[in-house]
Amino acid sequence: LTQYGVTLTGLHARSEKTIQATQDWERGRIDQERLGKCFDEDVDSLVKLQHKVGVDFPTDGQLTLAWQDLFRPLSSGLSGLQPGPMVRWFNTNTFFFTPVVNGRISSDGKALSKAVERKFFDPHAGFKIVLPDPLTFAQLADDRHYGSKEKVLFAYSDALNTELRSLSSSGLKYVQFLAPSLVYRIKGKPLPRSTVEQLGEGVRAALKGVQARSGFYPCFGDASPYLPYLFDVIPTDDVGMDLTQTDNSGLEGTSKGIIAGIVDSRTTYLEDVAALASRIEDLAERTGAKTITLGPSADLRFVPRTSADEKLSLLGQVKNKLKGKGARPSKRSSKK
Amino acid sequence: MKAFPTQEIGSLPKFGWRTKPFRQMALSDEDLDAARRWGDRLQIEGRDDFYRLLSKRYSFSDDEKKTIIDYSLLYAIGMCERAGDGDASPRGLDLVWSGEQARTEMYETPVTNIGGFEFVGRVRSFDNKYWRMASVKAPPRYEKNYHLDEFLFTKKHTKRKVKVPVTDAITIMAWSDNNYYTGKWAKKPGLAPARRSFGARREFTLELAKIIRRVISELISKGVEEVQIDIPAATQYQSEDDMKLVAESFNETTKGLSATFSVHSCFPPSTGYGILFPHILEMKKCERFSFEYGNRDSFSRGLDPESRVGFEDLKLFKEYGYKKQLGVGVIHIHTDTLPSAEVVRDRVLYSEKVTGLPRENLYVNPDCGLRTRRPEIAQKMLDLTVNGAELARRTPG
Numbered sequence: 001l002t003q004y005g006v007t008l009t010g011l012h013a014r015s016e017k018t019i020q021a022t023q024d025w026e027r028g029r030i031d032q033e034r035l036g037k038c039f040d041e042d043v044d045s046l047v048k049l050q051h052k053v054g055v056d057f058p059t060d061g062q063l064t065l066a067w068q069d070l071f072r073p074l075s076s077g078l079s080g081l082q083p084g085p086m087v088r089w090f091n092t093n094t095f096f097f098t099p100v101v102n103g104r105i106s107s108d109g110k111a112l113s114k115a116v117e118r119k120f121f122d123p124h125a126g127f128k129i130v131l132p133d134p135l136t137f138a139q140l141a142d143d144r145h146y147g148s149k150e151k152v153l154f155a156y157s158d159a160l161n162t163e164l165r166s167l168s169s170s171g172l173k174y175v176q177f178l179a180p181s182l183v184y185r186i187k188g189k190p191l192p193r194s195t196v197e198q199l200g201e202g203v204r205a206a207l208k209g210v211q212a213r214s215g216f217y218p219c220f221g222d223a224s225p226y227l228p229y230l231f232d233v234i235p236t237d238d239v240g241m242d243l244t245q246t247d248n249s250g251l252e253g254t255s256k257g258i259i260a261g262i263v264d265s266r267t268t269y270l271e272d273v274a275a276l277a278s279r280i281e282d283l284a285e286r287t288g289a290k291t292i293t294l295g296p297s298a299d300l301r302f303v304p305r306t307s308a309d310e311k312l313s314l315l316g317q318v319k320n321k322l323k324g325k326g327a328r329p330s331k332r333s334s335k336k
Numbered sequence: 337m338k339a340f341p342t343q344e345i346g347s348l349p350k351f352g353w354r355t356k357p358f359r360q361m362a363l364s365d366e367d368l369d370a371a372r373r374w375g376d377r378l379q380i381e382g383r384d385d386f387y388r389l390l391s392k393r394y395s396f397s398d399d400e401k402k403t404i405i406d407y408s409l410l411y412a413i414g415m416c417e418r419a420g421d422g423d424a425s426p427r428g429l430d431l432v433w434s435g436e437q438a439r440t441e442m443y444e445t446p447v448t449n450i451g452g453f454e455f456v457g458r459v460r461s462f463d464n465k466y467w468r469m470a471s472v473k474a475p476p477r478y479e480k481n482y483h484l485d486e487f488l489f490t491k492k493h494t495k496r497k498v499k500v501p502v503t504d505a506i507t508i509m510a511w512s513d514n515n516y517y518t519g520k521w522a523k524k525p526g527l528a529p530a531r532r533s534f535g536a537r538r539e540f541t542l543e544l545a546k547i548i549r550r551v552i553s554e555l556i557s558k559g560v561e562e563v564q565i566d567i568p569a570a571t572q573y574q575s576e577d578d579m580k581l582v583a584e585s586f587n588e589t590t591k592g593l594s595a596t597f598s599v600h601s602c603f604p605p606s607t608g609y610g611i612l613f614p615h616i617l618e619m620k621k622c623e624r625f626s627f628e629y630g631n632r633d634s635f636s637r638g639l640d641p642e643s644r645v646g647f648e649d650l651k652l653f654k655e656y657g658y659k660k661q662l663g664v665g666v667i668h669i670h671t672d673t674l675p676s677a678e679v680v681r682d683r684v685l686y687s688e689k690v691t692g693l694p695r696e697n698l699y700v701n702p703d704c705g706l707r708t709r710r711p712e713i714a715q716k717m718l719d720l721t722v723n724g725a726e727l728a729r730r731t732p733g
Binding site: 013014016019022023025026065068069085086087088090091092093094095096097098139140186222243244245246247264266267268269271272275301302303304305306307 | 456457458459460461462463464466467469471510511513514515518519522528529530533569571572573574575576578603604605606607611631632670
């Protein structure tokens with residue numbers, strides 16, 4: 001039967017105490033050490049909560065100063081990049097600083113290591129990290145060097161590979177690409193298959209030689225136009241979809257794991273556990289997936305911390321409700 | 337009509353002496369010094385009495401706190417009226433406001449005064465900047481007019497033309513937790529997930545628009561002539577339906593009202609303001625769109641597209657045959673790094689070049705409200721707005 005898991009799909013919310021600490025620190029009322037203690041408490045409580053709800057690959061929430069936005073450790077830490085103008089992050093009231101490409105993108109393998117709070121993880125169990133997928137990076141970067149989004153995509157993928165290899169030697173067990181640019185289409189048609197295949201090649205380059213399980217999670221849009229071939233083209237162990245935007249009906253059998261963005265990360269409204277479980281059962285039957293990992297539809301930083309933690313706990317309740325239910329694994333094979 | 341008139345967008349920073357008494361914090365020597373320095377510089381009427389009041393430092397009564405707020409409005413008006421280094425003639429902005437000093441903040445003030453909301457905690461907007469998110473738990477309802485007192489006070493203390501910024505329904509919806517309507521629409525069967533969430537957004541927005549219309553209607557009846565509808569979230573939800581909803585919400589808000597209406601928005605997605613077109617042109621009562629452009633521009637002088645990369649989006653207005661007014665944001669407000677007055681001038685002149693609008697239709701303003709900056713920087717930004725516009729005026733068209 002289908003195995004169910006729980007995961008965080010993006011950056012988590014800071015607690016009220018940490019929020020206040022960041023503001024006090026900016027105004028010179030507290031020092032860096034006191035701020036650091038607040039972040040430590042925040043990460044520690046989140047890691048413990050993930051263990052409690054049965055998360056297999058916990059993250060540190062990616063909520064510290066290193067992660068002022070999803071790009072920041074990379075736009076500040078990779079050669080050839082720097083943070084540029086502030087731009088809205090898709091359809092949210094949050095903003096990021098555009099990665100400006102002003103030279104050849106390269107990595108010394110230390111940018112992400114500095115950003116991960118490894119001390120909170122069991123060295124054997126390891127940790128998960130969420131990163132921008134190559135397409136999202138290429139689409140949102142301000143390229144002043146390569147002259148082509150395709151070149152940016154592969155240059156980023158190669159630099160990411162150096163970073164991920166370095167991380168996998170220090171406890172990385174799961175890397176998930178957050179991929180809003182694939183499904184977030186304001187006007188016009190979905191991206192052509194050739195572009196998605198190119199993205200797949202970028203992901204392959206980023207993962208080459210990386211000893212960790214991998215996932216690809218497109219959020220903020222309907223993944224239906226790319227189904228079912230997305231499962232074949234993206235070379236990750238798991239492929240996901242934002243189920244607050246995507247109907248189950250376009251899904252077919254797959255031998256891959258599925259990341260199901262079932263809980264709406266954009267509201268504190270707590271969904272009905274039975275209704276969510278029923279939808280996941282339908283997903284299991286349609287796909288025959290061996291594993292379905294339940295997640296929020298996107299980052300839980302879009303709601304206050306208390307609600308973010310409630311939503312994570314809600315995922316644990318849905319998982320418990322699904323125990324022993326599911327479908328037989330599909331005979332359909334996906335190419336990896 | 338004046339060429340390149342100037343305006344602010346809304347908020348100005350709050351001094352320590354304005355915020356600390358409300359946080360039960362004692363005023364420091366620096367706070368008192370800032371009150372004096374700025375009060376003298378801005379020639380605030382009755383300032384000696386005010387300095388005496390502040391010298392108490394803590395335990396202010398409610399009446400004294402009200403006086404402190406009143407003075408903060410006077411300081412903000414002064415900053416607007418005295419902007420410019422003296423070369424500009426006349427000095428100061430053409431359209432002024434009292435810096436939203438009487439408001440907690442552009443979002444918190446309305447949701448505190450509209451029924452149906454509960455604050456649920458702070459959410460990070462970017463870096464270490466947050467907003468206090470309110471959750472709508474019941475249909476919103478009018479409780480009181482939350483802008484009337486500040487308007488009457490402002491009008492009484494300036495001879496300049498006053499523009500009242502009012503946060504619109506789209507923004508309140510987008511920055512709130514749509515708990516009530518999400519739950520309501522979750523129970524509607526047979527809808528695709530995206531239709532369900534849009535339905536929840538639209539119903540919430542249009543309910544809010546009715547309340548905001550009442551707020552504005554009352555302001556107009558008390559003498560307001562110009563209202564800036566603040567829609568920083570205009571480009572947040574970016575589907576075709578959501579873009580139509582931005583216009584629908586504006587039209588619902590201004591329905592049956594007679595005043596000069598403008599719209600402010602800022603910080604669009606990386607694709608720019610194009611997603612708003614052609615829908616915003618359906619906002620029939622909007623006389624002026626005031627958008628942010630300085631953020632994405634270079635610091636080089638020049639009237640070429642490369643130097644003025646941040647202003648390329650202005651071409652959209654020409655492409656769609658827009659003939660009314662524009663407010664061009666010429667100063668990025670999230671940095672202390674300032675352009676020179678000559679660069680501001682070039683930004684203004686480039687805006688004229690690409691829009692083809694007459695100079696009197698092009699207002700000059702900072703990108704957005706200045707509340708995140710220190711008063712010294714905010715004042716420099718207002719000075720640059722006035723000085724840059726003046727330099728542009730002196731350049732033959």
